[in-house]
Amino acid sequence: xxxxxxxxxxxxxxxxxxxxxxxxxxxxxxxxxxxxxxxxxxxxxxxxxxxxxxxxxxxxxxxxxxxxxxxxxxxxxxxxxxxxxxxxxxxxxxxxxxxxxxxxxxxxxxxxxxxxxxxxxxxxxxxxxxxxxxxxxxxxxxxxxxxx
Numbered sequence: 410x411x412x413x414x415x416x417x418x419x420x421x422x423x424x425x426x427x428x429x430x431x432x433x434x435x436x437x438x439x440x441x442x443x444x445x446x447x448x449x450x451x452x453x454x455x456x457x458x459x460x461x462x463x464x465x466x467x468x469x470x471x472x473x474x475x476x477x478x479x480x481x482x483x484x485x486x487x488x489x490x491x492x493x494x495x496x497x498x499x500x501x502x503x504x505x506x507x508x509x510x511x512x513x514x515x516x517x518x519x520x521x522x523x524x525x526x527x528x529x530x531x532x533x534x535x536x537x538x539x540x541x542x543x544x545x546x547x548x549x550x551x552x553x554x555x556x557x
Contacts, residue, residue: 412544442552443545454540457484457532462513464502471512477536478502478515480529485516488528492551493518497528520555 412425425437438444460479463471480488485497496519502511517525531554534547 441545441549443549454544455487455535456539457481457487457529457535459484459529459532460513462502462511464509464511466508467510474502474511476529477533478527478529479513480516480527480532482516484532485518485528488531489518491548492531492555493520498525500525500527526555 411427413422423437423441425434458481459476460481461476462474462479464474465471482497486495489495489497498517498519499514500517502513502515503509516528518528518531519525531551534551538547538550540547
């Protein structure tokens, strides 16, 4: 099966054709900075899941918050294992203290450089760029954001 990868360096989408010799495919995988698919049955595409949460200021009715800030623990662990050091930490919405509260905690991961980021924000790249439609694109975009 042909695979498409987005590459800003190459000016857009690059298609690695299934009929190419493995040596040529490997050259393109290396140039694009992506991991070649294992031989045999392709793995199932990662589909993140999120929790619903409500916010409150203590004065008015609670309101719905953006669910992409609230990855499930399983999704957060996947992101932590792939892009961080494997650590998942529950964190109060918007940090600690202040007027606003939420019904759920965010799950943050520790990156390899020690910074902490919200796992849901990174997982949302897979929602907007699903692996079954754009193989490898979410991973490439996340890596670019983390390099900045």
